[in-house]
Amino acid sequence: MPRFVFLGAPGAGKGTQAEILSREARLAHVSTGDLLRAAAAAGTPLGREADGHIRAGRLVPDGLVLALLRDRLDRPDARAGFILDGFPRNRPQAEALATITPLDAVVWFELPSAVLVDRLAGRRVCTQCGTVYNVSSRPPRTAGRCDRDGAGLVQRPDDRPEAVTTRLKVYADQTAPLLEYYRGRGLVRSIDAAGTPEDVTARLRAVLEAAAGRGDAATSPPRRSPGPRSR
Numbered sequence: 677m678p679r680f681v682f683l684g685a686p687g688a689g690k691g692t693q694a695e696i697l698s699r700e701a702r703l704a705h706v707s708t709g710d711l712l713r714a715a716a717a718a719g720t721p722l723g724r725e726a727d728g729h730i731r732a733g734r735l736v737p738d739g740l741v742l743a744l745l746r747d748r749l750d751r752p753d754a755r756a757g758f759i760l761d762g763f764p765r766n767r768p769q770a771e772a773l774a775t776i777t778p779l780d781a782v783v784w785f786e787l788p789s790a791v792l793v794d795r796l797a798g799r800r801v802c803t804q805c806g807t808v809y810n811v812s813s814r815p816p817r818t819a820g821r822c823d824r825d826g827a828g829l830v831q832r833p834d835d836r837p838e839a840v841t842t843r844l845k846v847y848a849d850q851t852a853p854l855l856e857y858y859r860g861r862g863l864v865r866s867i868d869a870a871g872t873p874e875d876v877t878a879r880l881r882a883v884l885e886a887a888a889g890r891g892d893a894a895t896s897p898p899r900r901s902p903g904p905r906s907r
């Protein structure tokens with residue numbers, strides 16, 4: 677079964693692509709950010725604990741994220757395959773993840789930092805519903821207003837160019853050892869994340885099909901099977 681991690685700097689488009697491809701390939705899109713918010717909203721014991729950290733502005737401890745992740749990956753939809761988005765962020769998390777599940781591929785979204793800075797600095801967020809726009813790639817119908825509710829759009833302080841440069845530097849420092857770890861395991865598939873979302877989706881499709889085809893024959897297209905198949 678296809679089990680993927682999407683890795684890329686903020687602004688590389690991995691969340692958008694994870695959403696598109698999970699729908700298309702019927703894989704569970706597991707975003708740790710969404711997972712934490714959903715658990716907090718559901719009020720489960722783990723969720724209440726996560727909520728306490730989030731409200732206090734603290735990072736949610738790895739052990740808690742992993743416990744939520746273990747539960748999530750055990751649900752039927754994820755057992756058919758998943759795309760993990762937003763986790764792991766560093767090498768210790770990658771090592772912990774390896775104790776929960778094997779992976780088929782780690783897709784690395786490559787984009788020059790100048791392009792990332794442009795994309796992030798163009799982000800605008802709705803003050804009401806949190807929908808994210810981009811002045812160049814995903815503009816609202818009316819400038820400065822949310823399409824859904826008409827509320828004002830703002831630039832988050834950490835999307836200002838000087839903050840973006842710092843964020844990308846932090847990300848690169850954390851990710852280098854993570855990529856090295858996965859490269860050592862032969863799991864990294866780099867894709868060119870430049871161009872339109874459609875271009876990137878097409879590149880990803882090819883990478884994911886090739887990676888999934890190496891695994892369980894039952895999930896591969898019939899033409900890839902070496903021998904006769906029985907039902």
Ligand SMILES: [Zn+2]
Pocket residue numbers: 802803804805806807822823824825826827
């Ligand atoms: Zn809105």
